[in-house]
Amino acid sequence: MTAADGSDIEQVVLVDDAGRALGAVPKATVHTDRTPLHLGFSCYVVDPAGRMLLTTRAAGKTFGGVLTNAFCGHPAPGEPLESAVRRRAAHELGLELGDVRLLLPDFRYRAELRGVVENELCPVLLATGRGAPRPDPSEVCSLEWVSWPGLRDDVLTGRRAVSPWFADQIALLAGANDDPREWPPGDPARLPATLRDAG
Incomplete structure (x- = not known):
């Protein structure tokens, strides 16, 4: 969203439990000790060998210094989910994406x-990523490529600590194929209501 003075202000969509939009607020103001429920997304990136990209969040971000999935973000009001994912990949990782598919359409979490x-x-x-990531240092302080089976086993056994949301997602995907490229798509009918409406 562009403000009256021409500056860019990233907006976060507030939602009810069914994912219906309740309004939007500036991202800079939403994360507090009483953060309201809002829309986000997590994206995994795999390379041609099926390795998964992990990033460590830059110190200035929410959950700074924490190891997590490739990137996360927030769809803007009325923005289709895939458009938001591609936009954020370019901004955070300097990365163009190939195929994008839904895995867990109704994932929800709260973490502090x-x-x-x-x-x-x-x-x-x-x-899938096209080319090598060129991360923005204000977003990402380091990255690495890992195998899914090794990551899954390390997180589930406590040998490796990751962000709370990523740990929960890994537990949900623990029984999936060892090659993430073979994972079946999720059902878009289970997306939050406002994302279904945005197409």
């Missing part, structure tokens, strides 16, 4: 770190 709460309806997607 250092007094700041995340509270999201957060569909999970899987994408």
Whole structure:
């Protein structure tokens, strides 16, 4: 969204439990110790060998310094989910995406770190990357490529710590194929209502 002075102000969509939009607020104001439920997404990126991209969030971000999936973001008001995912991949990782598909359409979580709460309806997607990531250092402080079976087993046994949302997602996907490229798509009818309406 563009403000009257021409500056860009990223908006976050507030939602009810069914994912119906209740309005939008600036992203800079939404994350507090009483963060309202809002729309987000998590995206996994795999390379041609099926390895999964992990990133460590930059120190200045919510949950800064935490190892997590490739990237996360927030759809803008009325923005289709795939458009939001592609936009965020370019911004955060300098990465163009190939195929993008839905994995967990109705994933929801709440997590707290250092007094700041995340509270999201957060569909999970899987994408293929084109070329090498060129991360924005204000978003990502490091990255690595890992095998899904190794990551899954390390997280489930407690050998590796990741973000709370990523840990919950890994538990939900634990029985999936060892090659993420073979994972079946999720049902878009189970997306939050406002994302279904946005197409």
